[in-house]
Structure formats: C-alpha cells, structure tokens
Amino acid sequence: MSCNPPAKFTVNGMARTYTGDPRRSLLDFLRDDLGLCGTKKGCDHGQCGACTVIVDGRRINSCLTLAIMQHGSEITTIEGLGEPDHLSALQRAFIKHDGFQCGYCTPGQICSATAMLEELAQGWPSHVSADLQHIKLSDDELRERMSGNLCRCGAYSNIIAAIREITEATP
Amino acid sequence: MFGTFDSPDQRNLLDRTGQGIIGKGLDRPEAGLKVTGRATYAAEYRPENCADGVLVTATVAQGKILQIESEKIEALPGVLGIFTDKLMLRRPAQGTAGRAPAQDPRQIEYHGQPLALVVAETFEQAMHAAKALCITYERHHDVPYDPETAPSEPAEKPIILGDLDEAMANAAHKVDATYETAGHASAAMEPHASIASWQGDDLTIWGSFQMISHNVKELADALRIAPKRVRILSPYVGGGFGSKLGISHDAVAAALAAKALGRPVRVVLTRQQVFTTIMRRSETRQRLRLAADGDGRLTGLGHEAWVSNLPQESFAEPVTQATQFLYGGENRKLCVNIARISRLTAGSVRAPGEAVGMQALEAAMDELAERAGLDPIELRKRNLPSSEPGKDRPYSSRMLAEALDQGAAAFGWHERQPKPCMTREGEWWIGLGVASAARVNMLMPAAARVRLEPDGSLLVQSDQTDIGTGSYAILGQIAGEMLGVPIERVRVELGDSELPSGAGSGGSFGASSTGSAVFRACEAIRDRLAHRLGARSDRLDLRNGIASSGERSAPVAELLRGYALEEIGRIKPGKTQIDYAQASYGAFFCEVAVNAFTAETRIRRLLGVFGFGRVLNQKTARSQCLGGMVWGIGSALSEELSFDLRDGRLMNHDLEQYHLPVHADIPDLDVILLEERDTAASPLQAKGVGELGICGTAGAIANAVYNACGVRAYSFPITPDRLIDRLPEPLT
Amino acid sequence: MRPFEYRRATKPSDISAADRIIAGGTNILDLMKLEVEVPAQIIDINPLGMTEISEIDGGLRIGAMVRNTDCAADARVRRDYPLLARAILAGASPQLRNRATTGGNLCQRTRCSYFMQPEARCNKRDPGTGCDALHGVNRSHAIFGASENCIATYPGDMAVALLALGASVEILGRTGTRSVPIGDFHRLPEHQPAKDNLLEPGELISSVTLPPAMGGAQIYRKVRDRSSFAFALVSVAAAITIADGRIRHAALAFGSVAHKPWQDPAVETALVGQEPSLKLFAQAADLLVGKAKAQSGNAFKIPLLRRALIAVLSEATNTEA
Secondary structure, three states: OOOOOOEEEEEOOEEEEEOOOOOOEHHHHHHHHOOOOOOOOOOOOOOOOOOEEEEOOEEEEHHHOEHHHHOOOEEEOHHHOOEOOEOOHHHHHHHHOOOOOOOOOHHHHHHHHHHHHHHHHOOOOOOOOOOOOOOOOOHHHHHHHOOOOOOOOOOHHHHHHHHHHHHHHOO | OOOEEOOOOOOOHHHOOOOOOOEOOOOOOOHHHHHOOOOOOHHHOOOOOOEEEEEEEOOOOOEEEEEEEHHHHHOOOOEEEEEOOOOOEOOOOOOOOOOOOOEOOOEEOOOOOEEEEEEEOOHHHHHHHHHHOEEEEEEOOOOOOOOOOOOEEEOOOOEEEOOHHHHHHHOOEEEEEEEEEOOEEOOOOOOOEEEEEEEOOEEEEEEOOOOHHHHHHHHHHHHOOOHHHEEEEOOOOOOOOOOOOOOOHHHHHHHHHHHHHOOOEEEEOOHHHHHHHOOEEOOEEEEEEEEEOOOOOEEEEEEEEEEEEOOOOOOOOOOOOOHHHHOOOOEEEEEEEEEEOOOOOEOOOOOOOHHHHHHHHHHHHHHHHHHHOOOHHHHHHHOOOOOOOOOOOOEOOOOHHHHHHHHHHHHOHHHOOOOOOOOEEOOEEEEEEEEEEEEEOOOOOEEEEEEEOOOOOEEEEOOOOOOOOOHHHHHHHHHHHHHOOOHHHEEEEOOEOOOOOOOOOOOOOHHHHHHHHHHHHHHHHHHHHHHHHOOOHHHOEEEOOEEEEOOEEEEHHHHHOOOOEEEEEEEEEOHHHHHOEOEEEEEEEEEEEEEOOOOOEEEEEEEEEEEOEOOOEHHHHHHHHHHHHHHHHHHHHOOOOOEEOOOOEEOOOOOOOOOOOOHHHOOOEEEEEOOOOOOOOOOOOEOOOOOHHHOOHHHHHHHHHHHHHOOOOOEEOOOHHHHOOOOOOOOO | OOOOEEEEOOOHHHOOOOOEEEOOOOOHHHHHHOOOOOOOEEEEOHHHOOOOEEEEOOEEEEEOOOEHHHHHHOHHHHHHOHHHHHHHHOOOOHHHHHHOEHHHHHOOOOOOHHHHOOOOOEOOOOOOOOEOOOOOOOOOOOOOOOEOOEOOOOOOOHHHHHHHOOOEEEEEEOOEEEEEEHHHHEOOOOOOOOOOEOOOOOOEEEEEEEOOOOOOEEEEEEEOOOOOOOOOOEEEEEEEEEEOOEEEEEEEEEEOOOOOOEOOHHHHHHHOOOOOOHHHHHHHHHHHHOOOOOOOOOOOHHHHHHHHHHHHHHHHOOOOO
C-alpha cells in the first residue's frame, strides 16, 4: 500500500493521471491543472453547488473530493456537455429562458440538472415526493432536486422553466 | 450634444427607429459562453508563472500587530513571501470612492480584517501557510460591538417638516411601531479575485469589479502610481450586488506581491473572507410613525432609523430614501442615526436604503390600513402626493397606482380575506399581502464608443461592466436600433479600462446611463450618415443596413465609402435630476403559508408589477426583477448576519450558515412590466430596474404573514424563532 | 489543509490507529480545509467495497460505504423503512448525498460555528480551551444533555431515523467486530466533548443493521430556516403503530437538540397503550420538553420541538386538530 499513489481517471473522455500534492481538490485540479475553468469555485466547502461535475454518472461537489481519490473515475465537466456552437438541449433551454444572469453558478446548475434528469429517470425519490414508491414529476420536485445549486442573481424561476422544458420534451 | 442632461428628451427617438430590436427579449449575446463554461472570470486567467496568494485575517477585533512570526512560515514548502505592506487595505473602498480606502493593515479595526498576504507556488501551500502564520496582538479593550448599546449620532441633517408629535396626537388612525432588520451580505457567487501582472511600471489586473473607471483610480491611489499605469480587465463578473463597487484588499495585495516577487500573483478571497472582509448591509432599527385622518390620509409621517458602521466610514444605510418622496403627510420627521462599532465595513448591498426601509414602511402602511379600515391598496393610492413633499418638485413619471391596480387584478387580490387567520389548509395558515415598490433613479456620467465598420457591422465599447445585468445585450440593442443594424452584426466589448468610461454597474444606473452614452454616440453617427445622404437627421431612417429619407435611399456601407465611422457619446446628470423627483415604482403581491405548528413560512405566490420607463430588453429586465424579488424573499425569511457581541466576530460567514434562498424556497414568480416612458430620466426614457425588485418585497411578505396567522413581524428575517411564541395555539 | 500522506486501503487491516479514514469526504475535507481536522495520514476506504444492502434476520444490513443516495433509493428501504429514506432525503443536497456514506454520515461532526472557527475556544476541537458557544451565538445548540464543556449538537438526519428504527452499528477493529445499538454509538459531551462517538482509533464502521420492519406510520419532520439544504433547527423521527384504536408501539427520536440523536423512553411509554388524541400528544410533548434546558440564544427550540412533536404524532395517527 503505497503513499500518495497516482490516480488514473478520465475527464471528458480524455485519460488523465494525477500525481501531485494529495491536498489538491478535484475542483482545483480541473481549473488550475487542466484549465477547465467552467467548473466554478463559489465556496470550496460544498455549500453552493457551483463546482458540480458528474462523476461516474452522478453529480457531486468537486470541491469536496480530492484529485488523488478519483482513481478509476469517469468525470464529465460542463466543457464535456456542449460547446457554444454545439449546445446541449438543456444549455439551449437555459439561454431561451434566461436561466442565469452573471453566469457564475450556471455551469454547476447545468451539470446538476443534467444528472438530475437521469436521477428522475431512475425513479429516485426526493424530500418532497409524496409517495416514495412512485415519483410524480412536478415543479416542486425539480426545485427540491436543484436546491444544492445556489444562484445569488435569483434566476431560479427561469432555471426551473428551462429544466421543465426538457422534462416536457422527454416523455 | 456631449454634455449634461438638462431637459426632458421628449423625442422618444427609440419609438421612431425602424430596426425593431429595442425592448425585445433577445438572448444575451454572451449566453453561449456562459452556459458552456467558456466565459472567463477573474481568477481564471493564468499568466505564465503565476503564484497564488492567500490573505491572513485578524483574530481579534481591535488592536495592533505586535509580531508576525514569519521565519517558520517562509521555510514551508513553496512559500515565496509574506507581505504586510502598509499600502495594503484594511477594508474595501465604498462605491464611487475613486481613492484608496483605509490602508495599513497593522492597525486592526474589526474582527476578520485582512492583515497579511502569504504567497506560494500553489494554492494549497499558500492556504496552509496562511493558516499557520502566527501573529501576536496588542488588544484594545472597551470596544463597542453592539449597535444597540453604542452611542449614535445623526448621519446627516434630519428632515423635519411641521410637527409630527402633534400630528400623531391628533390622528384619527395611527401607527407607532419599531422594526428591526438583520444585516445582509451580498454573497455574489464569484468570490472576489484579482490576478496582478506587471510589465515594467505598468500593472494589469484581471479582477471582479463593478465600476472600472473608479476602480482604476482607487487602485492607483492605493499603490501610489498614476492611474494611466493601471489596466483593469473585468469582461465577466460573477455577481456584485454592491460588493464589488470599490476595490478590495485582494487587488492591492496581489499587485504589491507581484511587484515584489517579479511574477504574476493571484489572490482569491475564500468564501469566509468574502463574508468577513467585504461589505455588510447594516442591521437597522426603524421607528415608523404614521398619523392619518379619518379618511386614511396621512397627516404625519415619521421614519427614524438607526444603523451602524466602522468609525471614519461615511456610508450610512440610507434607510429613509424612498420615504422622502413616496407618500404624503405634511408633518414629517425622517432621519438616519449611525452608531460606530467594530464590525466589518457597512456599505452598499443591493438597493441600499430602500431594500430595508421600504420593508418597514410598507409593513407599517399595512397596519395603518387595518386601523383605518381601508384596503391596503386604497390606503396607498390615497396617499400619493402630487409633488414631492417638502421639495415641491414634480414626479418625472410614476406608475405606482397603475402597478397596484394591474397587480390586484392579475393576482386576484379581491379574494383576500380582510381579517387574519381565516384560511387554513391542513397545517398551514394562508394569507395574502401587498406592498409598494420604489427605488430612486439616478443618471451617472458615462461614455461609450460606437464604431460603424466599413462593412456596416457595429462595435460598441465601454468599460461598463455586465455583472449579470444584461449590459452586453442592451447596449448592443440600443446601438443596433439607433443605426439600423441587425443584432447579429453588433458586437459589444465591455469591462476593459482602456475603453471609454461607462457608468459602471451600481445603483441601477448602468443601463440607462451607459445606454444613454451609446445612444448619443449613435446620434452623432446618425447625423453624419444623414449628412452624407443629404437628409435631415431627424428624418433619417436606418434599418437593416439601408439609410433612407423620403425619396433618398442608400446602403449604409456605401455611405461609409470604405471607412469606419466612430463616435464617443457622453452623458452627465444635469438639471433633470434636480427638477424632477425620479424613481422607479411598482407593487408586490404575495401569498404565503405559515405552518401552524412549526412557524415555518413558505412563499406560495409572488407577483411584481413594475414601471421603470422604457424596457430595453424584456427578458433581461424581467430577470432583474425576478432576482430582486428573490432577494426580497431572502431578506424577509432567511438572511441574517449573526455577530458575536463579545468581539464583533461574524459567526455565520459561509453559505451553509448564511441562508440565501435556494430553489425550493422560490415558487414560480410572476412579473408584469408596465409600458412607460420617462422623458426626464434619460434620453432613452428608461429608468433603473436592477434593484427595484427587492424594494418592498419583504413588506408584502410580512403583510401576508399577518394576514395568514395574525402575527405582525417587527423583526426580520421572519424565521420560526421570531414567530413561534406568538402563533395561535395549533390545537384549538 | 495541513500536508498529509494519502493511502488507498486494500483491506480493512490496512487501517492503523494513526490513520484518519476518508470515505465520501464531504465532512472531513470540509473540516480539513478549515484546519479543524489536521490528520497527518489519510486512508481512503473507497476501494474496500461495503456498498451492499443485504437482507439479514428479517432486517437489512447496510454496508458502511453505501452512499446516502443509494440507501434512500433502495426499494426495500423505501418500502419497509420509509423513515430512513425520508431522513436521508431531508439532509444536505443531492450532490452531497451522492458522495456521503452511511458510515461517514454517522461520524459527521457538529456544525457549531465556534468548533468550525479554529481561533475560537472550543473543547471539542482543542480540549481544555473552553467553550465560546456557551455565552455566544448558540441559536442552533443543544437543549438536552449539554455540559458546561460543550453545548454542540449532532447535526445529522439519518442517525435520528436510525435511532427511532432501533438500528445497530457494526464496528470493525483490529481484534474483531463489535455491534452497538445506535443509541450508544454517539456520546454526550460530559467531560470529553472531543469524542463524538465510541469509535476508537483504527476502528471502522462496517455496516448498520436494521431490525425487521415494524410497519405503521413512519414520519421524519425537519424544521429548518429554509425549505431545503439547511441543517435542522429541530427534527422529529417517529415510527408509530396502532392496534385496536390504541398506540401499540411508538419509537421517537429527535435531532439537532443534543450532542447525539435524542431519545426519551418516558415519552414513548406515555403514548403506548393510549388512544391517540391531541391532549395525549400535548402531554407527551410536555413530558419531553419538561426536561429541556435552553442556552442563552435558543429558548425557541423548546416550544418548537414541542409543537413539532405534536404535529408529527397527529400526522402519524391521523388525529386532526
């Protein structure tokens, strides 16, 4: 059992190896080592959701995990979800509904919502689910499930409108 | 043409242009970058060989540094230096200061004050070294920490008209109530950050700023260098809300360290440091006295406020700002008193003054309506003065009554039970409330460059920032509309101090001020195009690249003859600002549910109806309103800075413990934008909208809480602890 | 963060007494960044598995590394232990629940602001320095079981439900496995507030075991300052069964009111065998809060807990006001 072993993982499909300071968070690794600055640092303590990325299909706070812990992971960041001229449907909906203002929480909101739609498809319950067995989609469900992503500009209604458009488009 | 705005512009030119994009809810031009994570914020520029700096903050409230044990820390891996330069800042600059705030951090004024900067090769190294740095202090004792017990003095001359005491004594209906509002944090999602890089004597700062031309001066003054040596770049700003109006310690510390180390340095405040070292909105205590005659007409209006700040800070939360002009009452007493205490700096937080002043005033008005037996909307409409009380100047435009009426119809206000505790759904008491919205309007000096390229495309440039407000969208729309250029062919460059000075983003004045500068630059270009076409400029029609006037018509590209046309437009506030009482207005309608057992309050519906002159972009303006309303919900229900009264330490200095509203707190909000032209406000006939949505929201919510459960809130936020003892017993 | 050595465990015996264990990391990394936690050695137990939920003796055994999300989404948990699913879903955010583990969540440390600010005096963080919370900002602090040394609360939700459900915690040490009732796992502060629970250095939680499902009404009520993503002011976990119009079984636990998930058998005894009524619930709630002692800034918690319990009992028994 070696000390500070290398971590091998993928980011947006590209193989990466981390061998640096074990203190480095996944967030700082993405931003400072890979230059993937779409993942934002808002609080560095898992309290705002701006750093949300998708690891092995699940949204997590990249500030509260270490780069060295990612061994074997598949990581997707906002840069892996779309590009300005190849937007995902959710990204297009965010633009249409003005689901952001300053834009700083936006990549986290979009990564979070992208993974949340998958969670809904799996039928996972939430705090507001009236029936834990059968999940009924509602705006309250969307709001509860997005509550790990703060937006100080107050774009919440528009963000939900954008996500709702996607849920309505997918039966 | 290039001077002050002295008389109303009644041409309403933007109603006669033909491109048809002004006011439209166009997408933000930078949207694609923002939703893909490609927009670059302050901390994300990495010049080569950039080191990371972390600030060290004070763990005592007042005193001075005796010793900093640097040697041990300098020996830690990667550490490049520890900086305690006396040019470093103790606190951030207030908005529009234009000069350095208090310097020399060795004198400690408040708990959490920045003291030193530790720079290392990596963020982790700097962070740990900053935490490990041992500092010994000489502590000062007998420091005032509690605004309730510290002595206070008037912040400015009180406004006293007639005899309020007598009006109260003779009133048919009256309210005399004291309200408390908690301190608030701006808590922009992007923490303050600066990267400093020197090229010889020239400094480049990538930073997060709201008002670049002022920030350049503040930074130059702090560093004792000429402003022309400073370049600031802030193309994208992750929210400001007042907290980035002036420079703060990150920029100065980064610049000093970068100079000393001969390499670029990045300083990003931790979230905790954003809370403890930037700006707070002062807590307030407000005594409202309303005297009314038998018809509910105000005869007296008193609004006395107590706020706090550090000694030597000139800023005092202007709590009574809207009370001055909103309602009548010939006997008046309005004043703001300030206590000097040791807590982090108080300064501008979204809608300074009205955000908390309107919430108390509107709660008091609700109480008066009840006592006078009037519908709260009727009470307000009866008390709209025909001219500003005490100044006798006309209102420029004021759609408050229309907002109240349209909102009432849209919301179904008539369904409100006039008495509280009439509607119960399961565990929840349901109630409705209303409040007025008002926020002063300001025009600020601004300049912008507009360049009509030889191919007929447009470039708009200003150091104006877009902090989420929509500057990129609306400045392009104004120019495209004025010069007949489709929006796809308009490019907007912002946030660079080398560009003409915009008004900056603050006080809701950015869009109308810098927009007016763009407007004027376009007017000058229109004149030149008209001349080339051989037409009068007031008869010139420009649309889709074609200039026409009567029989004459030519492609604009042809008139340009292969050369660009470029103009700098300027505007300054003038006589219209003095001759008219200018404000944006609106109304809030709210439905809340209050849990009969646990006293939790939840918003079920919230409608805002707003009139703020010409709407420049339906989509971004609506978003500004929504954002303000979310702030209002936070102010009403959850946001509260909590200080330890033994040392002024901020206890809830993060986003876990300082409760911003989350998605689940916000139902679908409704916004109605009223059609309005305010010719005295700006050549665009537009007023400010960025802060209006928060100015009164919490009053509507408090009034709805009362209507639901019969408990008047006199202390905000209305958390369960503030209601539980007064809620009706749920079992009976 | 202080420098540390990081290792990946390949088997439980890799863990030494000098190691701090990292699982989901959502709490310990938070505290390490603040340098409230300053381990020199970190061992990552993510490679150890322990991610199964299995049926055992009519109950469920939940592996220590089962993520909160997976536990709440498990069909058996949802069907038979909805209280547990509800409590987990009331906590934190989806992002945090995707990472947080069953074992780690039990070891979650307090959110006392003085504990989390290293320059403040705190007996939990730095034994013997004092307790700044005692006369400071203590709105969120304990009303039961506090000592003059520490008035912090255990802030979690999941453990409160586990307590009401009668779960036990399996602990793996170098000398073998032991099982403790969850009510004994967390401690009161007494003279040793630094010690949150019974875990000794080098020990590892391997699983949590739930007894056979009891059915009936299961409710988790969390009262907080905003609608989601906030710690509880108070919380109530209740599992109630009714037979022949009387309360047959009542298991109650209370969160964010003490240094550990709180339980008061006297309250349960007062309910069992009785016909549900608002009067009965008020009596039970009065019995509970009669023993509460407020700090300088949290007297509101007493009526709040009282009323929250009445609301929960009413809901669980369909008793209307």
